[in-house]
Amino acid sequence: MHTSIMSASLQGIEAVNIEVEVDVSSGLPGMTIVGLADHAIRESRDRIRAAIKNAGYKFPNRRITINLAPAHLKKEGTTLDLPIATGILATSADQPDLASWLQNYLFIGELSLDGSVKPVRGCLSIALMAKKHGYRGIILPRKNTTEAAAIDNIEIIGIENIQEVMQLITGKLVIQPCEHQSIQPRIKAVDNIDFAEVRGQQHAKRALEIAAAGGHNLIFIGPPGSGKSMLAKRLRTILPPLSFEEAIETTIIHSVAGTIPDGDGIIHERPFRHPHHTISDAALVGGSNPPRPGEISLAHHGVLFLDELPEFRKNVIEMLRQPLEDQRIIIARAKGSASFPATFILIAAMNPCPCGHYGDDRHECTCTMSQIQKYRAKISGPLLDRIDLHVEVPAVPAEELLTTKTGGERSTIIRERVTAARQLQEQRFAGKPIYHNGAMGEADIRKFCRLDDRGKKLVEQAISKLGLSARAYSRILKVARTIADLDNCKNIQANHLAEAIQYRSLDRRMAL
Numbered sequence: 001m002h003t004s005i006m007s008a009s010l011q012g013i014e015a016v017n018i019e020v021e022v023d024v025s026s027g028l029p030g031m032t033i034v035g036l037a038d039h040a041i042r043e044s045r046d047r048i049r050a051a052i053k054n055a056g057y058k059f060p061n062r063r064i065t066i067n068l069a070p071a072h073l074k075k076e077g078t079t080l081d082l083p084i085a086t087g088i089l090a091t092s093a094d095q096p097d098l099a100s101w102l103q104n105y106l107f108i109g110e111l112s113l114d115g116s117v118k119p120v121r122g123c124l125s126i127a128l129m130a131k132k133h134g135y136r137g138i139i140l141p142r143k144n145t146t147e148a149a150a151i152d153n154i155e156i157i158g159i160e161n162i163q164e165v166m167q168l169i170t171g172k173l174v175i176q177p178c179e180h181q182s183i184q185p186r187i188k189a190v191d192n193i194d195f196a197e198v199r200g201q202q203h204a205k206r207a208l209e210i211a212a213a214g215g216h217n218l219i220f221i222g223p224p225g226s227g228k229s230m231l232a233k234r235l236r237t238i239l240p241p242l243s244f245e246e247a248i249e250t251t252i253i254h255s256v257a258g259t260i261p262d263g264d265g266i267i268h269e270r271p272f273r274h275p276h277h278t279i280s281d282a283a284l285v286g287g288s289n290p291p292r293p294g295e296i297s298l299a300h301h302g303v304l305f306l307d308e309l310p311e312f313r314k315n316v317i318e319m320l321r322q323p324l325e326d327q328r329i330i331i332a333r334a335k336g337s338a339s340f341p342a343t344f345i346l347i348a349a350m351n352p353c354p355c356g357h358y359g360d361d362r363h364e365c366t367c368t369m370s371q372i373q374k375y376r377a378k379i380s381g382p383l384l385d386r387i388d389l390h391v392e393v394p395a396v397p398a399e400e401l402l403t404t405k406t407g408g409e410r411s412t413i414i415r416e417r418v419t420a421a422r423q424l425q426e427q428r429f430a431g432k433p434i435y436h437n438g439a440m441g442e443a444d445i446r447k448f449c450r451l452d453d454r455g456k457k458l459v460e461q462a463i464s465k466l467g468l469s470a471r472a473y474s475r476i477l478k479v480a481r482t483i484a485d486l487d488n489c490k491n492i493q494a495n496h497l498a499e500a501i502q503y504r505s506l507d508r509r510m511a512l
Helices: 041-052 081-093 096-104 123-132 141-149 160-168 202-214 230-232 244-257 281-285 314-318 321-326 370-378 381-384 398-402 409-426 443-450 451-465 470-486 496-504
Strands: 002-011 014-025 029-034 063-069 105-107 138-142 155-159 217-223 303-306 326-331 336-342 345-350 390-391
Touching: 002 081, 002 096, 002 123, 014 123, 029 041, 041 081, 063 081, 063 496, 081 096, 081 160, 096 105, 096 160, 123 138, 123 141, 123 244, 138 141, 141 155, 141 281, 155 160, 155 370, 202 217, 202 230, 202 345, 202 390, 202 409, 202 470, 217 230, 230 345, 244 336, 281 314, 314 451, 321 326, 381 470, 409 470, 443 470, 451 470, 451 496
Parallel strands: 002 105, 029 063, 105 138, 138 155, 217 345, 217 390, 303 345
Antiparallel strands: 002 014, 014 063, 326 336
């Protein structure tokens, strides 16, 4: 007797269709799983046997062969527990009328030894794949229903155990599909974090506003205690809410990584990732076998904050070069490769020297010139070239700290300007896979960042004096386009360009 059940497996962040074929025949009792199954799937034989027995069903004392098709794809994870168990029970039941159920629905879920169904990773990717392939619906763990229900026009049926599955497909139980969950964008509320709390540093606040409005990368350099980390952590309070497409993309990555908080099916807020400087290269860009998303992908459509940038291992931060340029990272391993999106805003902070007081009028620097050069050399020219905004953050004067006045505008006011600028960019890039100015390619720069004669002359002078690269020139144009958007100007003016150029001064100063 033979039964086929449709399921899915993850390849990176993409879901692929898997057909679980179950054959129960006479012969020496035992279960064999073929079709490039990983260790977790091979271990499922013992889980499934115990789950079926403890759920009150009789496990067939016959020869069971499980084939996972297509055979050339590597299958990994525990999503196939439920379809394998359902296939064994359906084959033993020998009811032909189950065929429509088994072919029109995807079955996914991990089994406990008592027959209950545990949640699995990647349900949103699987729901998207099921809709694309024309399935009627998905039968999955009840705790995963909120996540999968973000996809419309497909039935999402949540179950708790094997008994519910068998009663459902045999018509003894009716489970109403979950209602479609519309995504309501919202701003992450963080207690006691607001731009109004930052004393002084108006230049740095302005740079953060530009970075948020255009999706630009930024680096702060200044002495200890000048407010670099304080400023960076408040960037999240002025970012615009996620769009539907951004929320889906972000949730897919976090679902595959297993980092969605309990009770939240969808990521509604922009991620803010703040890894420690001891992080490994695999943890930052992704790795393992099979490949898993790293911090740069978990920060997709959000912020990656690297505090004390020179303290990170040089080989780790150099791995940021390609994703900063391509907004994507490809992880290749002997058994396969995976591509993860990585469209994030990089915010980095560093001291000007090992002791932190180089250039500080209030403290004497104790570092030698060779120590300073060695410290700054950890940030290579090619990496610095990919950072749009270089901002010096001096120590806050005493009168600024002692004043009883607030630090300036509240985050909500700044966010309104940022959101308005993003809306202009959304209209500009309608129909393109571009969400902000920072992601523009060269063709888009030529089309949307045209300069008049005065602007061309200003850029020519800047390139000559600062020794800017072609990449730095492109990033100046992107930043100038964002500044013009904040001013609601259709064309880039000379003052927009001049402000963008001043944020490249670190190119020259970093060389001492």
